[in-house]
Structures are given as C-alpha cells and as structure tokens.
Amino acid sequence: MTYGDVAGPLTFAMAEILTHGKPYAELGGKHATRYEPKPGFQERAELVLRYRAMVLEYARDLGKPLVHALGGTPLVRSWAGWLDKAVPDRASLPGGRVANADELSSQHPNLLVDLWRQAAVVAVVAREREMQPLLATMNRAQELVVLKDIGDLIRAMFRLDDRYHRLPGWQPLAGTKGGRLDRNLPTDRVVRNGTAAIRKFVEWIEPQLTPEGYTVDRLGYEPARPAHPGGTEMSEAVGALERLADVLGEETLRASSMRVLLRAQKAVSAQVSRLAGLAGDVSAQAGFQVRAKIYSDLVAATREVHGLVGDGVYSVSYSTVALDALTRARGADIAGVRRLGEALDEVDLRLHASLTGAVRRGDYFVRGAEVMVRRAGGVYASRASFEPMTVGNATGFHATLPALLPASRPQPAAAESVARRVAFGEMLAKAGLETINGEYLQRRARARLAEQRTQARIRASS
Known part of the structure; x- marks a missing residue:
C-alpha cells in the first residue's frame, strides 16, 4: 500500500463526509422536542467518535516526526504541540476504546457512518503497514x-x-468550542490553537511545494506479489464489463438506475x-483514480435528476457482478489490468452515448421553481415543478459528462495529484473555515454599533 493508496x-472519504450538512439528523437525532431519537442513534454517534479518533491518530503519528524534522520555528513547534x-x-472515548475489528470490517447501513468507517480503515492500515517504510524513504520535498x-x-x-x-459525548478539538476558536484563551495562545494555527501552517507550506514532492504517492509499503495473479475473478469481471x-x-437508463450505475462504476x-x-502499473493506477473522480463528480451532479423513462436493471446487474468479482480478486498482472482498462473504456464510451441520447430526448428532468396550484375550495398550495435537463439548469452534469470519453480524460501525472489536493483545499475554504472568525468579529462590531445608535435615539427622544 503506497502513500497514494x-x-x-x-x-475522497473526507470530501464525501463534508457534503453531508446535517449529520445530527442523518444519524437519527430527534427532529423536534416532541420526537424521540430514532433507535440506534446513540450507537451511531459513538461509532463516529471512535472512527474520528482513529483518523486523528493517523494524522498525529505520521505528522509529528515530519514536523520535528522541519526545524525549530515557533510555528512548527506550536503545531507539533497542538497535534498531541x-x-x-x-479511555475518554465511548466504551473506553476505538473501533474494533468487527466495526471496521462490517459495512454500516447508515451512509454517513460508513463513510467514517472507510476513512478509519484507510488510516488504520496506513499506520500499521505504510507509515514506517514511508518515513524511512521520503526527502524534504x-x-x-x-x-x-x-x-x-x-x-x-x-x-x-x-x-x-x-x-x-462529542469531544471538540483542542483550542476550540465546537469547531470555532476558543476566544477565552489569551491572545498569544489563540494563534497557536485551532483554525488559525492550521491556516498559517498550510499557508507556510504551500509556496514550498514542488512537482517532485508529489512522487511521494509511489512510496510506502510494497506487498508481496501473489504467485498466480488474476484467475477466475479477473475473467469474471472482464466478462461482466x-x-x-x-x-x-x-x-x-432511468434516473434512479443511472445513479446506482454511476456509484457502482x-x-x-x-x-x-x-x-x-x-x-506494479503506477500509471494505470493513477488513471483509474482519475476515472473514479470523474464518476464521483457525476454522482454529485445527478443527485437532483429525475426521470421514469427506461429501466436499467441489466446494466446495474452486470456492474454489480463486476464489482463483486473485483472485490474478491487478490492480485492481477499487467496484462489483466490492461484488459480491464479496455473493457472500462468501452463502457465509458457506451455510457456517454446513452446519457447524451437520453438528455437529447428529454428523458431526464431537474427540479424547477415552486408553482402555486389552486385546489378545491379556493385554497392555493405550492407544488414543485420539473423541467427537462439542459445545459443551463444542469451545468455540473454537462461539464463533467465529456470527461467520460477516454480521449478527453485528464492524464494522470504529478499535476493530477496537485489538482486533487487543491480542489480539496478549495472545498474547505468554500465551507467557510477560513473566514469564520473574521465574520464573527464583523457581526459583533455591527451589532454593537446598531445598539449604540438605538440608545442614542432613545436618549434624544427623551
């Protein structure tokens, strides 16, 4: 397992988790005071805490040796202390433990909990196998x-x-109150805690990054090659594709089947x-990661797409058979990987043609503006309206769809690693992390000014 793995x-797991904006409700918390939490809510909340702790342990154990190797600047020293x-x-986690083997290996029916489980699994495997070889071979870049x-x-x-x-039982990160800076800390400590320290640390590193540094994706643990790579699972997967x-x-493909197929691919x-x-085919490995990102973007772009024309049961079935066979495969040779690549290229071409034709025929719809409908008795009620999918109302879908064509797909290189990480950083910034404290202070200042003006008017009128 290399660092790129x-x-x-x-x-990807953290980006998907960030798209879930209402975790309390998604985990089964009570909707209002008269509704009780759904069964299993407490257990799901405790699982999230255990999974998060495992991801944080990975960040600490991998980051601390590297931080100390960088030198003794105050910013670096403060970041090393904050990681601890x-x-x-x-012992402070629910049950006094992190997730056990059963909780890591069993797929959870709740989507949000399972995303946290996937992140924790990657973090645990990295700590056990990939971390030590990685730390021994990296250069400064x-x-x-x-x-x-x-x-x-x-x-x-x-x-x-x-x-x-x-x-x-949620445990806020050190130096914060529910994700925000703890403003009761002394001023000289605030800059060494929480979001401010993270932002300054990342801004200090970014100008020093070079394309050479992204070759780290190829370093790490190298597993023993199986004696007989491929086998019946590879043949089954190629045949299904x-x-x-x-x-x-x-x-x-009807809209619901299309979304299932995109997630399966x-x-x-x-x-x-x-x-x-x-x-050992590093180039192909990076290329399939690019394909996964394209399908991830299509999944996000089709969440609000509707349509009942068509079926898609056979397409979904064959995708499921291929995925099951690939999951069971324990190895492959370069020739087998190329056969899979050729089959997937053909799937992408046919899927692009199918989706393009469905959009042209008007098979898919997106939600439009709310309309007022008059019912019996003269009562008006709002009802959702739907309009055919076009470039104007589904820009994300139409912008991503051409990437399915192998000829127009981004080529994997160091630039792709940079782009993936930059996109993740932009997603965090867009979520409001960088401006949350400045906006808070501005709101406080405006509220104080409005209060002073109101009091001045009261005194003048009296």
Missing part, C-alpha cells in the same frame, strides 16, 4: 506534501467539529486501481 481514498492535544485519549495533506485533513476535522457538536458495454447500447474504478497497484 492512502491519500486518495482518505481525501488534538487526539482524544482512548515529499515531506512537505505529506504535511500539507495532514494540514488539509485537520482543517476538514475543524469544519466537521462545528457540525457534530450536538452528538452525544464487456456484457455491460453491450447492454448499455440496448437499454435506456466509481467503486469499480477504485478496485481496478487497487489491482493496478498490486501489478
């Missing part, structure tokens, strides 16, 4: 890239801290990327 899935305080003590990744990971944790503060390409030329890309890494 860790950074990619962990970044940020990770909760295991590569160390800076890893530290930037850790900084972005902690920035995401801060943003999530603000959302999850209502969960039972070839049949999927044939079916896509015959079958029209995202998972297929991740599994083929894993097998390419086992085969």
Whole structure:
C-alpha cells in the first residue's frame, strides 16, 4: 500500500463526509422536542467518535516526526504541540476504546457512518503497514506534501467539529468550542490553537511545494506479489464489463438506475486501481483514480435528476457482478489490468452515448421553481415543478459528462495529484473555515454599533 493508496481514498472519504450538512439528523437525532431519537442513534454517534479518533491518530503519528524534522520555528513547534492535544485519549472515548475489528470490517447501513468507517480503515492500515517504510524513504520535498495533506485533513476535522457538536459525548478539538476558536484563551495562545494555527501552517507550506514532492504517492509499503495473479475473478469481471458495454447500447437508463450505475462504476474504478497497484502499473493506477473522480463528480451532479423513462436493471446487474468479482480478486498482472482498462473504456464510451441520447430526448428532468396550484375550495398550495435537463439548469452534469470519453480524460501525472489536493483545499475554504472568525468579529462590531445608535435615539427622544 503506497502513500497514494492512502491519500486518495482518505481525501475522497473526507470530501464525501463534508457534503453531508446535517449529520445530527442523518444519524437519527430527534427532529423536534416532541420526537424521540430514532433507535440506534446513540450507537451511531459513538461509532463516529471512535472512527474520528482513529483518523486523528493517523494524522498525529505520521505528522509529528515530519514536523520535528522541519526545524525549530515557533510555528512548527506550536503545531507539533497542538497535534498531541488534538487526539482524544482512548479511555475518554465511548466504551473506553476505538473501533474494533468487527466495526471496521462490517459495512454500516447508515451512509454517513460508513463513510467514517472507510476513512478509519484507510488510516488504520496506513499506520500499521505504510507509515514506517514511508518515513524511512521520503526527502524534504515529499515531506512537505505529506504535511500539507495532514494540514488539509485537520482543517476538514475543524469544519466537521462545528457540525457534530450536538452528538452525544462529542469531544471538540483542542483550542476550540465546537469547531470555532476558543476566544477565552489569551491572545498569544489563540494563534497557536485551532483554525488559525492550521491556516498559517498550510499557508507556510504551500509556496514550498514542488512537482517532485508529489512522487511521494509511489512510496510506502510494497506487498508481496501473489504467485498466480488474476484467475477466475479477473475473467469474471472482464466478462461482466464487456456484457455491460453491450447492454448499455440496448437499454435506456432511468434516473434512479443511472445513479446506482454511476456509484457502482466509481467503486469499480477504485478496485481496478487497487489491482493496478498490486501489478506494479503506477500509471494505470493513477488513471483509474482519475476515472473514479470523474464518476464521483457525476454522482454529485445527478443527485437532483429525475426521470421514469427506461429501466436499467441489466446494466446495474452486470456492474454489480463486476464489482463483486473485483472485490474478491487478490492480485492481477499487467496484462489483466490492461484488459480491464479496455473493457472500462468501452463502457465509458457506451455510457456517454446513452446519457447524451437520453438528455437529447428529454428523458431526464431537474427540479424547477415552486408553482402555486389552486385546489378545491379556493385554497392555493405550492407544488414543485420539473423541467427537462439542459445545459443551463444542469451545468455540473454537462461539464463533467465529456470527461467520460477516454480521449478527453485528464492524464494522470504529478499535476493530477496537485489538482486533487487543491480542489480539496478549495472545498474547505468554500465551507467557510477560513473566514469564520473574521465574520464573527464583523457581526459583533455591527451589532454593537446598531445598539449604540438605538440608545442614542432613545436618549434624544427623551
């Protein structure tokens, strides 16, 4: 497992977690005072705490040696001290422990909890196998890239801290109150804690990053190659993907089936990327990671797409068969990976043609403006309206769809690693992390000024 096998899935998992804006409700918390929490809410909340602790332990154990190796600037020293305080003590977690083997290996029915589980699994495997070989082989440029990744990971944790503060027993990160800076701290300590320290640390590293540093994605643990790579699982997966390409030329996908198929192909890309890494084909591994990102973008762009025309049961079935076979595969050779790549290219071409034709025929709709409808008795009520999907009302979908064509797909390189991390950083900034404290102070100042003006008017009138 190389560092790229860790950074990619962990970044994807955290980005997906950030898209869930109401975790308390999604985990089953009570909707209002008259409603009780759904059964299992407490257990789900405790699982999230245990999973988060494992991700934080990974960030601490990987980051501290690198921080100390950078030198003794005050900013670096303060960040090293903060890492120790940020990770909760295991005894303070629910049940006095982190997640056990069953909780890590079993898929959770709740989507948000399972995303945290995936992040924790990657973090645990990295700590056990990938970390020591990685620390022994990195140069300074590569160390800076890893530290930037850790900084972005902690920035995401801060943003999530603000959302999850209502969960039972939630433990805020050190120097914060529910994800925000603890303003009761002395001024000289505030800059060494919380979001301010993270932002300053990341801004200090960013100008020093070089393309050479992103070669760290190829370093880490190298597993033993299986004696007989491939086997029946590879043949089964290739056959299912070839049949999927044939079916896509015959079958029209309804909106619900399309979303399931896109999620399945995202998972297929991740599994083929894993097998390419086992085969030693670094270029193909990066290429399949790019494909997974494209399908992830399509999944996000089609969440509000509706349409009942067509079916898609056969396409979804063959995708599921291919994913199951790839999950069971324990190894592959370069020839097998290339066969998978050729089959996936054909799937992408057929899927692009199918989706383009469905949009052109008007099979898909997006939610439009609310309209007022008159009912019996003269009562008006609002009702959702739907309009055919176009470039104007589905810009994300139409911008991402051409990337399905292999010829127009971004080529994996060091630039792709940079772009993935930059996009994650921009996502964090867009979520409001960088301006939260400045906006808070501005609101306080405006409120104080308005209060002073009101009091002046009262005194003048009296």
